[in-house]
Amino acid sequence: MNLELTPEERAFQAEVREFLEQSLTPELRLAGRRTTSVFSDKDDNLAWQKILHAKGWVAPAWPAKYGGTGWNEMQRYIFAAECARAGAPSLSPMGLKMVGPVIMGYGTEEQKAFYLPRILAGEDYWCQGYSEPGSGSDLASLQMRAVQDGDHYVLNGSKIWTTHAHWANRMFCLVRTRTDGKPQAGITFLLLEMNTPGIEVKPIVTMADDHEVNQVFFDNVRVPVANRIGEENEGWTVAKYLLEFERGGGSAAGLKVNLERLKSMAREEAADGGGRLIDDADFRRKLAIAGVEVDAIEMTEHRVMAALSSGKNPGPASSMLKTQGTEAKQRLDEIAVEGLGFYSAISQPEARKPRANVPFVGPEHGLTLVPTYLNNRAASIYGGSNEIQRDIMAKLVLKL
Numbered sequence: 001m002n003l004e005l006t007p008e009e010r011a012f013q014a015e016v017r018e019f020l021e022q023s024l025t026p027e028l029r030l031a032g033r034r035t036t037s038v039f040s041d042k043d044d045n046l047a048w049q050k051i052l053h054a055k056g057w058v059a060p061a062w063p064a065k066y067g068g069t070g071w072n073e074m075q076r077y078i079f080a081a082e083c084a085r086a087g088a089p090s091l092s093p094m095g096l097k098m099v100g101p102v103i104m105g106y107g108t109e110e111q112k113a114f115y116l117p118r119i120l121a122g123e124d125y126w127c128q129g130y131s132e133p134g135s136g137s138d139l140a141s142l143q144m145r146a147v148q149d150g151d152h153y154v155l156n157g158s159k160i161w162t163t164h165a166h167w168a169n170r171m172f173c174l175v176r177t178r179t180d181g182k183p184q185a186g187i188t189f190l191l192l193e194m195n196t197p198g199i200e201v202k203p204i205v206t207m208a209d210d211h212e213v214n215q216v217f218f219d220n221v222r223v224p225v226a227n228r229i230g231e232e233n234e235g236w237t238v239a240k241y242l243l244e245f246e247r248g249g250g251s252a253a254g255l256k257v258n259l260e261r262l263k264s265m266a267r268e269e270a271a272d273g274g275g276r277l278i279d280d281a282d283f284r285r286k287l288a289i290a291g292v293e294v295d296a297i298e299m300t301e302h303r304v305m306a307a308l309s310s311g312k313n314p315g316p317a318s319s320m321l322k323t324q325g326t327e328a329k330q331r332l333d334e335i336a337v338e339g340l341g342f343y344s345a346i347s348q349p350e351a352r353k354p355r356a357n358v359p360f361v362g363p364e365h366g367l368t369l370v371p372t373y374l375n376n377r378a379a380s381i382y383g384g385s386n387e388i389q390r391d392i393m394a395k396l397v398l399k400l
């Protein structure tokens, strides 16, 4: 495996760096830095999306015929790594990375023509209605009913943990259209508008004091049959296709940024017995171990890149990267909270908003440590929990 970039790749990397340098305003960088979970707030991620859209770089993974960049795997990897390095706000994945590819793969020509340009431009803001109370890892057990009435389905039930449902104007969701037979065989994939009568969004405020997830209730909600993606009762195939795009942990580039921030914090903070935290032998040992883990993840990413570039499938490596990436992220958070101690524990949700003018207590890097720590506990749960990923690896790699 050759880890050196080719001259063309180096030129591409330089072009991306220059663009990011010019386009990322201080406000956008601050929004990136203050993000305590996967998602930046809607205003920030849409502001960045519009800049990328104007440049034609908003959808690196989409085919050029639908408005994507047409980049190869390596260019996409370089672009993602450079965005993380530069501290760009994260874009919402629900349109660009989830329902967009599904519409390309399973939508009708009318659905593609209507939805895809709107997703690219950020005109629609999507949320994902998969999980229900009682149906998470065992997604096929979902109960939300859709009964056909003329040219509409009538929906009753509830979705939970719906990220950004309070901001979204559209949802893609899984509904039960048949109750007999195998549970997987009675699921249908629907698109709906969040302002349809009968939909109620109730906030779930997390331990980090963030309002990111919601429970969404459906009471006789009428959705046109024309909004179905794929055939009735074949939504499970569509859902599984989408989950391939959802998996992802922390990229090595993002983890390296976290590690560097941690080191710069340790240079400023005092150690328990006097002196600087960065000079404390035990703390340095933890940083070194974390650094080796991040390097190992980077090597795995390169291996996957090499496989994809030669037309191979990453196979169970995506499960491995999800597990290792999220666990490395959580370890870095633990080291950071432990390093800063009391100042990381002050809850200041208003002060950490990028446009806030509320003075904060303690150093700026303390604002986000505990909320990030708490939010990232969820990283090993969403997108297929790490226990489920281990099951996949046990079956596919160890043949257990």
Ligand SMILES: Cc1cc2nc3c(=O)[nH]c(=O)nc-3n(C[C@H](O)[C@H](O)[C@H](O)COP(=O)(O)OP(=O)(O)OC[C@H]3O[C@@H](n4cnc5c(N)ncnc54)[C@H](O)[C@@H]3O)c2cc1C
Residues within 6 Å of the ligand: 127, 128, 129, 130, 131, 134, 135, 136, 137, 138, 160, 161, 162, 163, 164, 213, 378, 381, 382, 383, 384, 385, 386, 387, 388, 391
């Ligand atoms: C912050 C956050 C945002 C989310 N956003 C969305 C969203 O936008 N849309 C959406 O649809 N969903 C969303 N989810 C839901 C997420 O997909 C589910 O939480 C996840 O699938 C796990 O389901 P569950 O919470 O029902 O836990 P459960 O499935 O009940 O699992 C509980 C525990 O049991 C373990 N477990 C379950 N089954 C097995 C097994 N077979 N073998 C071994 N261990 C097992 C799990 O690993 C977990 O540790 C979000 C979740 C979080 C935390």
